[in-house]
Amino acid sequence: MNWLSxxxxxxxxxxxxxxxxxxxxxxxxxxGGAQAGVEVLxxxxxxxxxxxxxxxxxxxxxxxxxxxxxxERNQGLSAARNSMIDAATGEYLWFLDSDDKLLPGSLSALQxxxxxxxxxxxxxxxxxxxxxxxxxxxxxxxxxxxxFDGAARGLLxxxxxxLADVLMPGExxxxxxxxxxxxxxxxxxxxxxxxxxxxxxxxxxxxxxxSFYYADQPWVAYRxxxxxxxxxxxxxxxxxxxxxxxxxxxxxxxxxCAGDARLQLALAHQSAxxxxxxxxxxxxxxxxxxxxxxxxxxxxESFAASSPLAPDALCKAYGSRGWWLRxxxxxxxxxxxxxxxxxx
Numbered sequence: 001m002n003w004l005s006x007x008x009x010x011x012x013x014x015x016x017x018x019x020x021x022x023x024x025x026x027x028x029x030x031x032g033g034a035q036a037g038v039e040v041l042x043x044x045x046x047x048x049x050x051x052x053x054x055x056x057x058x059x060x061x062x063x064x065x066x067x068x069x070x071x072e073r074n075q076g077l078s079a080a081r082n083s084m085i086d087a088a089t090g091e092y093l094w095f096l097d098s099d100d101k102l103l104p105g106s107l108s109a110l111q112x113x114x115x116x117x118x119x120x121x122x123x124x125x126x127x128x129x130x131x132x133x134x135x136x137x138x139x140x141x142x143x144x145x146x147x148f149d150g151a152a153r154g155l156l157x158x159x160x161x162x163l164a165d166v167l168m169p170g171e172x173x174x175x176x177x178x179x180x181x182x183x184x185x186x187x188x189x190x191x192x193x194x195x196x197x198x199x200x201x202x203x204x205x206x207x208x209x210x211s212f213y214y215a216d217q218p219w220v221a222y223r224x225x226x227x228x229x230x231x232x233x234x235x236x237x238x239x240x241x242x243x244x245x246x247x248x249x250x251x252x253x254x255x256x257c258a259g260d261a262r263l264q265l266a267l268a269h270q271s272a273x274x275x276x277x278x279x280x281x282x283x284x285x286x287x288x289x290x291x292x293x294x295x296x297x298x299x300x301e302s303f304a305a306s307s308p309l310a311p312d313a314l315c316k317a318y319g320s321r322g323w324w325l326r327x328x329x330x331x332x333x334x335x336x337x338x339x340x341x342x343x344x
Contacts, residue, residue, distance in 0.1 A: 003037040003114065004107075005090030005181070008098050009080035010055065011045040016099040016223065017054055023101035023221075025062050031107060034064055038107065041067045041084045042098075046074040051098075078190035078197045081174070085184050092122075093181050095174040099223045100129070106219035110178060113213050117155045120209035122178040123148045123166070124219040144218050147171035152216035160257035162212045163203060167266035170273060172199040175220050183208045195240040199274075203248040207255060235285065235295055238278040242302035245271055249306045258308075265317055268309035272330050275303035279333040293340055300337050 006024055010017060021042065028038045044052045052070070059066045069087060071080065081095060092114060096102065106124070113122055128142035150156065150165035166172065174190075183205050190197045206212075249267065257263050278299045285292055307314065311334055318327035 001037070002039045002090040003111070004039070004092045004094060004178075005084075005088035006038065006040045006094045006096055007081060007084040007088065008040065008042045008096050009045060009077055009084070010042060010047060010051050010098045011074070011077070011080070012047045012049045012051060013098040014047075014050045014054055017051055018058060020096065020098050020101050021058055021062075021066065023103075024096070024107075025065050027102060027104070027107040028065065031111065037090075039067055039088070039090055040065060041069060041087060043069040043071065043080045043084050045071050045076065045080045076192060078192045078194065081197075082189045082192070085181075085189065088181060091181060092178050093184065094178045096220070097175060097223075099225060100175065101221045101223075103127070103219055103221055109215060109217065109219070113215060117211075117213050119155060119211040119213040120180050120183060121206055121212045123212065123214045124176050124178070125215070125217055126171075126173075126176055126220040126222050127218040129221040129223045145171065145222075146216065147173075147176040148214045148216075150214060152214045154213070156212040156214065157210065159207070159209065159212075160260040160263050163206055163257060164260070164262040164266040166206065167203065167263070167270045170270055172202050172270075173222075174198045174202055175222075177202055177206070179205055179209070195237045196244040196274075199241075199244040200247060203245065204251055207248070207251055207257070235282075235287075235291075238281045238285075239295060239298050239302070241274050242278040242299040243306070244274060245306040246302055249308065252308075264308040265314075268307040268314045268317075269326075271303055271307035272314060272326075274306070275299060276329055276333045279336060283336060296337055296340050 008020065021040070024040055028036050028040065031038065042055055044055055055066070055068055059068055069083065071083065085093065110122060113119070125144060125146050127144055146169060148165050149168050150162060156162055188201070188204060188208070190201050194200060245267065252258050252267070279296065282292060282295050282299065285295070309317065311330065315327050315330060318324070318330070
């Protein structure tokens with residue numbers, strides 16, 4: 001049985017795909033190649049560039065190392081990941097975007113952790129990958145971005161604390177969380193046709209886990225592209241950002257973590273960030289006043305549905321911790337919603 005499945009969805013990434021897959025295959029070969037117990041699934045979601053042909057060429061270059069899949073019609077990132085989840089045979093799943101890459105030593109480190117500690121979920125850090133890294137980017141800490149606020153290099157079993165320490169930094173991407181395949185029951189998949197699918201899904205997956213391990217080293221190089229979700233906003237993205245954690249809030253109510261104060265604050269804080277991000281876009285949106293007001297209403301309602309703390313309680317929590325800027329920003333956008341005729 002394979003101990004790991006690396007899942008790589010592909011859509012119009014011809015300039016980046018070879019470097020991504022080479023970063024994986026080089027490490028698989030270091031672990032023993034075909035005997036390493038690692039399968040690499042690559043699914044083409046009806047690319048319109050040369051990605052599909054490149055996949056075939058790379059499969060010939062690395063015979064037996066890539067397991068190729070394809071959709072008959074374009075269905076989006078979530079559907080591509082879901083198809084690969086269904087097909088995966090590994091004990092653990094690692095989602096890797098096809099324009100990113102694994103950093104050297106990451107597979108070996110992961111294997112050591114799973115063999116020694118056997119956690120349900122392994123968390124890792126990442127680095128921002130730019131065509132040109134300047135001093136400004138280095139000073140921002142882009143060579144090592146943390147995805148977790150809790151303790152490192154030990155088995156963790158306090159699910160509530162782990163969730164709080166994931167939500168607080170807000171790094172909720174799928175590729176920094178390697179998880180047991182058994183956590184992905186038939187009722188847990190990425191939402192098809194929805195943006196911010198990682199944020200909508202990964203907390204739900206972690207709510208099902210019992211043990212965690214945080215490796216405080218960057219394992220993934222995250223490519224910064226001008227066409228990323230945050231760089232190209234639209235109305236649908238704003239609404240999906242605001243509602244990304246609504247399902248998690250509902251699931252949390254039926255868990256043993258519903259009353260955890262740290263988790264409540266962390267979830268409220270991330271919900272506020274989502275609200276502010278969505279409102280900032282809608283504030284400058286082109287279109288009719290009625291459309292803009294309707295979208296703002298949806299965003300405001302989603303904030304209320306995802307945050308376990310009311311806005312006044314969250315502002316008070318910010319103030320008690322000296323988080324004045326966070327409080328000021330939240331009040332600013334709550335006021336903007338009120339001025340647009342959206343109730344508090």
